[in-house]
Every structure is written in structure tokens, then in C-alpha cells.
Amino acid sequence: MTKEDKVVFLKDPNQVLEQLIKNFIHESVQNRRIQLDHGRYWEEPLVGFASGLDSLFFDYKRIIGSFHLTPREIIAHALKEKGKELLLPEVEQISVISWILPTAEDTRKSNRKEDRFPSKLWAYTRDFGETCNNGLRRHVVGFLEDLGFVAVAPILMPSFQFIHDEKVGWASPWSERHVAYACGLGTFSLNDGFITPKGIAVRIGSVVTLLKLTPTEKKHRHYKENCLLFRNEKCGKCIPRCPAGAITENGHDKDKCHEYIHSEPLNVKRLSYGLQNPPPACGLCQTGVPCESEIPRPDLIA
Ligand code: B12
Ligand code: SF4
Ligand code: SF4
Numbered sequence: 091m092t093k094e095d096k097v098v099f100l101k102d103p104n105q106v107l108e109q110l111i112k113n114f115i116h117e118s119v120q121n122r123r124i125q126l127d128h129g130r131y132w133e134e135p136l137v138g139f140a141s142g143l144d145s146l147f148f149d150y151k152r153i154i155g156s157f158h159l160t161p162r163e164i165i166a167h168a169l170k171e172k173g174k175e176l177l178l179p180e181v182e183q184i185s186v187i188s189w190i191l192p193t194a195e196d197t198r199k200s201n202r203k204e205d206r207f208p209s210k211l212w213a214y215t216r217d218f219g220e221t222c223n224n225g226l227r228r229h230v231v232g233f234l235e236d237l238g239f240v241a242v243a244p245i246l247m248p249s250f251q252f253i254h255d256e257k258v259g260w261a262s263p264w265s266e267r268h269v270a271y272a273c274g275l276g277t278f279s280l281n282d283g284f285i286t287p288k289g290i291a292v293r294i295g296s297v298v299t300l301l302k303l304t305p306t307e308k309k310h311r312h313y314k315e316n317c318l319l320f321r322n323e324k325c326g327k328c329i330p331r332c333p334a335g336a337i338t339e340n341g342h343d344k345d346k347c348h349e350y351i352h353s354e355p356l357n358v359k360r361l362s363y364g365l366q367n368p369p370p371a372c373g374l375c376q377t378g379v380p381c382e383s384e385i386p387r388p389d390l391i392a
Contacts, residue, residue, distance in 0.1 A: 096237050104304050107230070108137040111189050114229050120222035123214065125364075131219035132191040136288055138273030138306040142184025142298065146272040150265070155255050159244065159263045161186050164298045167249075168242045185303035187230065188266070188273035188296040191223060192288035192383065193376075201291075201377035206333050207359040208371045214363070216371035223295045230297045240300040259344040266294035271313060274306040276385075279317035281328045281375045282342040286316075289383035291376040316385045325386070328375040337375060347372075 099106050115121050115135050123129045140146075142161030150158045159167075161184045166176040193215060200209035208216070227243035234241035244250065244264035252262050267284040270276060273296075276286035283290040310316070318325035319339075329337045334350035336343045350356065351370035360368035380386035 099237055103301065104139055107139075107187055107233075107303070110233055111135050111137050111187075111226065111230065114226050115191065115222075118222065118225060118229075120218075120225040123211075123218070125218055126211070126214060129196060129211075130194050131197075131215050131222055132293075133194055133288070134192070136190040136192075136275055136286055138188050138270065138275040139303045140186045140188070140269075140272040140274075141182075141303075141305045142186060143182060144186075144272050144305065146268075150268055154258055154261060154265060154268065157253065157255070157263050158261075158265065158268075161298045164242050164244050164247075164264070165240060165300050167247070168240055180300060183300055183302045184298065185301055185305075186269060186273060186296060186298050187303070188270045188275060188294065189226070190270065190275055190286045190288060191219070191226075191293045191295065192286075193219075193291040193293075195383075198291050198377050198382055201373060202382075204374060204377075205331075207356060208373055210363045212373055212377075213360045213365060213368060213371050216373070217365055217368055220293060220369070223293055227295050227297060234297070234299050234301065241297055242299075243295070243297050245295070260348055264296075266296055269296045270294050271310075272308075274308040274310070277310050277312070277316040278314050279328075279381065280314075280319045280326065280339075280341060281332075281337045282344070283328075283376055283381075285381045285385060287385055289385075290379070290381045291373065291383060316381070318380065318386045325380065327379045328381075331374045331378055333372075333374060 112135055115132050121131050123131060147160045162181060165184050169176050197211040197215050201212040227246055231241040231243050255261050270284060276284050279285050279290065286292055314320040326339060334346045336346035351372045
């Protein structure tokens with residue numbers, strides 16, 4: 091990267107980063123189903139930004155648990171590994187970049203037809219599509235580092251691990267959905283899934299950086315606003331979609347869901363698709379529902 095590149099970047103870093111993320115998904119071979127039919131895993135991403143000092147990140151210590159990291163803790167940790175310290179004036183520069191990867195239409199369609207196991211395309215997307223998401227995380231970090239900015243993809247930190255918390259059950263120290271919520275990209279729902287303008291059938295990624303970015307405007311007044319059930323008390327279409335009975339009008343039972351997606355019959359099915367060591371997948375509650383690929387509208391409910 092030359093000095094000139096940096097000057098151009100700093101004129102509108104939000105725009106450059108958004109384009110960088112979209113270009114990766116348009117052009118990278120990692121977004122191609124080379125293992126199958128050369129289709130795409132993901133459609134055009136949505137991108138949002140938040141200040142590292144957004145009060146939501148501090149609220150998450152209460153809403154999720156003290157183990158959930160703030161952007162400041164992530165950057166301080168990254169600097170410490172380099173033998174450096176975060177200086178007080180730098181704190182207000184910390185920003186978060188979050189993106190939504192919408193599942194390709196043919197994959198969503200194939201999963202809609204299923205009532206017990208994920209479709210082959212869905213299972214491949216959970217495996218190789220997430221590898222592409224990790225590639226994108228590294229790409230964004232590499233781009234920012236080349237320009238001289240500290241950048242971290244929290245999910246890729248070696249110390250990162252999932253936990254089973256007494257209060258919130260299955261969780262992680264960096265919840266991509268809560269981060270995307272802080273970046274104005276959507277809201278939660280009855281089944282916990284995150285509903286964005288491109289729907290609920292998505293995966294999410296993020297990077298924290300020591301660079302001031304303009305936060306995306308947050309339009310949501312309630313953290314479940316995009317879910318029909320919380321707008322007009324109708325819907326619940328995801329309830330019968332769940333083969334594990336993990337969704338009721340009261341919400342999502344993470345333990346039942348976890349048990350089902352890690353179950354032997356589901357593993358056998360994924361192996362029969364030709365996957366080696368496949369990660370857990372299901373997503374039936376994310377397809378064949380009115381929120382699948384958009385923020386649902388009440389008039390679409392039969
Ligand atoms: C642990 C985990 C699971 C667990 C538990 C899920 C859960 N609800 O947390 C299990 C194994 C059950 C699971 C299942 C699945 N997962 Co999962 N999983 C994760 C993981 C690793 C961590 C999630 C986490 O930290 N949760 C934290 C807890 C606290 O979140 P929560 O309980 O949902 O939060 C509730 C409260 O905080 C509450 N809340 C209360 N008050 C307030 C106030 C405010 C202001 C806010 C914002 C929220 C809030 O809102 C939430 C909803 O009720 C993430 C990856 C990551 N690191 O983020 C992927 C992730 C959540 N999984 C994902 C996916 C796709 C799946 C599956 C579809 C499997 C598949 N790929 O086929 C299913 C779907 C289940 C479902 N209906 O959500 C996606 C989410 C996509 C989406 N549209 O939401 C993620 C983000 C992975 C990714 N990189 O994209 N998963
Ligand atoms: S199917 Fe209906 S109730 Fe379920 S998450 Fe989507 S909008 Fe909410
Ligand atoms: S991912 Fe599958 S098991 Fe889990 S809630 Fe959705 S439909 Fe049920």
C-alpha cells in the first residue's frame with residue numbers, strides 16, 4: 091500500500107470497506123461451490139458499522155454476560171500480543187465492521203423442501219460458505235493492517251471458544267448477531283435468528299479495528315422488531331418448521347436445537363452428502379418462513 095492509497099482510503103473509509111467486502115463476495119473463488127456445481131454460496135452482502143464506544147457493547151455485559159468482550163477489550167488484547175498498550179486518546183477511534191452474507195436463492199429453495207434434515211446445498215454452505223466467511227474476515231483484517239491500522243476478527247482469535255453459560259445457555263464471547271444489531275443491520279426474532287433486510291437465512295461476520303468509522307444509523311426501536319410475532323402477534327411459521335420441537339410461542343430452546351443439530355442421524359445425513367467432518371447444520375427454521383429473505387410483511391401471511 092502506498093501513501094496515496096491511504097489518502098484515498100481515508101477520504102471515505104466506510105465506502106471503501108463496504109466495496110471491499112462486496113467485491114470479495116462477487117469475485118472470490120471461495121464464494122464458488124467448486125465442490126459441487128460452481129454456483130455461489132452467498133449473495134451480495136449488507137455492511138454496517140458501529141463505534142466501539144456504543145453503549146450496547148457495555149449493555150451486552152449485562153444482557154449476555156461479563157464474558158462477552160467489548161471492542162475495546164479486543165483491541166487492547168491484540169495490542170498486548172504485539173507488546174503495545176492501548177492509549178486513552180485511541181479509545182474513541184475503535185470501530186466495528188459487521189456484514190451479512192445472504193444465502194443463495196437456490197440453496198434457500200432446496201432447504202424449504204426439507205422437513206427433517208438440511209438440504210445438501212445448505213449443509214455445504216454451512217461448511218464451505220463459512221470457510222468463505224473466514225476468508226473474508228482475514229481479507230478485511232489484512233487490508234486494514236496493510237494500511238497500518240490494528241484490526242482483529244474476534245472469531246479467529248486463538249483464545250476464542252464457545253461456552254455453555256448458566257444464564258444464557260450456548261453462547262460465545264463475541265456474538266455476531268448482537269454485533270450486527272449494534273451495527274444497525276437487523277433484529278432478533280422468536281427463534282433467536284437475526285432478521286435483516288435480506289432475511290434470516292444469512293450468516294454474519296465482523297472485524298474490530300483501531301480506526302474511526304462513521305456508525306450506521308440504527309432504525310430499530312425494539313430488538314425483536316423485524317419478527318412478525320412481535321409486531322402483530324401473528325405468524326409463528328418457524329414453529330412447525332423445527333423437527334426438534336425447539337421453537338414454541340415462548341421462544342427457542344437452545345439445548346433442544348443443539349442436541350438435534352449434533353445428533354447422529356443428522357451427522358450420517360451430512361456424511362452421505364460427501365462432506366468430511368461436517369460442522370453442525372440444520373436451518374429449517376430459516377427457510378420456508380416469511381422472514382426467509384426479507385423483513386416480513388403481515389400481508390404475506392396466509
Ligand atoms: C452458540 C451458537 C449456537 C447455539 C445457540 C444459539 C443462540 N441462540 O445463541 C446453537 C447450537 C443452538 C446454534 C444453532 C444455530 N445456529 Co448458531 N451460533 C452460535 C454462535 C457460535 C454463538 C451465539 C452466541 O454467542 N449467542 C449469545 C446468546 C446470548 O445469544 P441469544 O441467546 O440468541 O441472545 C438473546 C438475548 O441476548 C436476547 N436479548 C435479550 N435482551 C436483549 C436486548 C438487546 C438490546 C439485544 C440486542 C438482545 C437482547 O436476544 C437474543 C434472542 O432472544 C454464533 C456465532 C457467533 N460467534 O456469534 C452462531 C450463529 C448464531 N449461528 C448461526 C446459525 C446460522 C445457526 C443455525 C441455523 C445452524 C445452521 N447453521 O444450520 C442454528 C439456528 C438456531 C436459531 N434458531 O438461532 C448464525 C446466525 C444466523 C442468523 N440469521 O441468526 C451465527 C451468527 C453464525 C454466523 N457466523 O453467522 N447456534
Ligand atoms: S417465521 Fe414468523 S415468528 Fe418465526 S421468526 Fe420469522 S417472522 Fe418471526
Ligand atoms: S436450527 Fe433446526 S433444530 Fe435448531 S431451531 Fe432451527 S429448525 Fe429447530
